[in-house]
Amino acid sequence: VSAARTPLRRALAGIAIAGVLLGIVTFVMVASSEVPTAPLLEAFLTLLVGWSFIGTGLFAWDRRPSNLIGPLMVGVGFVWMLAEFKTSDIPLAASIGFAISSLSISFLIHLLLIFPTGKVRSRLDRFYIVYAYVAGGFVAGFPILFYNPATDPDCKHCVTSNPLLIHANLDLVHAIFTGLSAVSVPILVTLIVHLVRRARAADAEERRSQEPVWWAGLATILLFTAALLTNLGPESGNYDDVVWYLANFVIATVPFAFLLGLLRTRLSEADLVAEENVRLDAELQARLDELRESRARIVEAGYVARRKLERDLHDGAQQHLVGLALDLRLAREKLDDDPRAAAEMLDEASAELAKATEELRELARGIHPAILSDRGLEAAIESLAKRAPVPVEVDASLDHRLPEPVEAAAYFVVSEALTNVGRHAGAGRAEVEIRRSNGNLVVEIKDDGRGGADPAGSGLRGLADRVAALDGRLEVEDPAGGGTIVRADIPLSGNGAS
Amino acid sequence: VSRRILIVDDHAGFRASARRMLEAGGFEVAGEAEDAAGARVAVTELSPDAMLLDVQLPDGDGIALAAELTADGGSPEIVLCSSRGADELGSALTRSGACGFLTKDELSPAAIRELLS
DSSP: TTTHHHHHHHHHHHHHHHHHHHHHHHHHHHHHHHSSHHHHHHHHHHHHHHHHHHHHHHHHHHTTTTHHHHHHHHHHHHHHHHHHGGGGGSSHHHHHHHHHHHHHHHHHHHHHHHHTTTOSHHHHHHHHHHHHHHHIIIIGGGGGGGGOOGGGGOOOOSSSSTTTTOOOOOOHHHHHHHHHHHHHHHHHHHHHHHHHHHHHHHHHHHHHHHHHHHHHHHHHHHHHHHHHHHHHHHOOHHHHHHHHHHHHHHHHHHHHHHHHHHHSOOOOOOHHHHHHHHHHHHHHHHHHHHHHHHHHHOOOOOOOHHHHHHHHHHHHHHHHHHHHHHHHHHHHHHHTHHHHHHHHHHHHHHHHHHHHHHHHHHHHHHHHHHHHHHHOHHHHOOOOOOHSSSSEEEOOOSSSOOHHHHHHHHHHHHHHHHHHHIIIIOOOOOOEEEEETTTTEEEEEEEOOOOOOOOOOOOHHHHHHHHHHHHHTTEEEOOOOSEEEEEEEEEEEEETTT | OOOOOEESOOHHHHHHHHHHHHHHTEEEEEESSSSHHHHHHHHHHOOOOOEEEEEETTEHHHHHHHHHHHHSSSEEEEEESSSSOOOGGGGGGGOOOSSSEEGGGGHHHHHHHHHHH
């Protein structure tokens, strides 16, 4: 199952790497900036919150791939760290940070409303979500176009320029933020009431999954309040900073609450089906890829085999027959003048003919062994064993004939494995075992050689494809005691057997 | 006229058969080579009058070798041969500078004599 989910896992790994990189960039940027009061602490806290959200979000994403909660949590982590760019002393980074500094709150409100199913439940919920993104993403973001930090008396340590500035108007910026707060605070209050009501209406099981998120909700609101207080209240020493740092510690625990709540949630039937579909899709995709590759390899193997056959015919039997033709013609010419020489020529010709016949017999057997179709797998394996370069013990117990494709695949597995034993293994002896087991034909070839066969080599790869075409499996292992074991497991049903 | 001929083919069996046949037909076999590199050396050292050259050599293409040798001038006359038919070898055969082509089973002293000028 985990292997079939690799496309998702791969994507998550990519996001994880991006999150780590962004974390490092943010840390370096904030820690080296002169804007924050305590740059190192600020950088550390940012990393703590950002990575908490990304890490737990990825975990949730992996566990509940069809639920939006995981991706949203990851999103909070990224936006959180990007927003911290506002404390950078690089002007463009600071401007971007300012522009998106409220977006993580939009994400959090979205999270609270769709928890734990990942789906929007009502039109009212949809209103809150849309409002959150419009207010936190757009209305809080676009005033950066009119904000000139150089003219802001509240901005003591800020960067002195804003590359996104198109028209400086500090009053407009203040007006927008005052308006935003004036509208948002009452809406937030109704949101809290809405959520509290929903919680009180929850049954025991819902409550169990929602309890951890209460903490998350409270902490989110705490953060928002703290942010509002620091923005609206008078400048009073380190008070702002202390509130802010404390809020950070609280916020870092929020994603764990979401994760805990999510994992406590029993999946509904529909969700289970959706999860299963995601998993099956991934499995199907992996299987399709594998099929596509093996089909290409089988076509290629067929092409290579035909080329080799032509080459073998040309280099072998045909050369002997050419020699035979020349010798016969020469013998004919010598017959009258020099009968002794003619007789010698005819002997040569006979020898060439014998070689040609032997080559053709060998080739024909390579294409398809007649003994296999005539007398069955056991007899064919016995004959392979006799011609093998090392002594081979055959242990076969088949009571009757098997489907032809299965017999052929098994035969070529043994043939190739024994050829490898002779060529590479440096073995002294080999064993071939053939048996039926649980509706499968199991073929096992063991030798006592040095092992180290390469399953990705063309011979074994071709065999694996051939076996896979019958829905079987080919395994190659080097057991602890030395030697090599090649094992093919080929199902009989679906391959012509009842 | 006695012709000194070089046999170039990677199959020892064919070289032996061809040698017997050519010698029986009144040719002098100057030597044998089994690949293109050996053929170049033999042409320089033995200066044969003619050469029976296989189209497929382990280290190269007999047609290309024929073109290379005849391009210089002063090369031996070349008869290309193959166990494949001329139709499988394409038009390169006619542009090789060789004076003729035989399939291997057509080889006879008379056929060689006819192709050599």
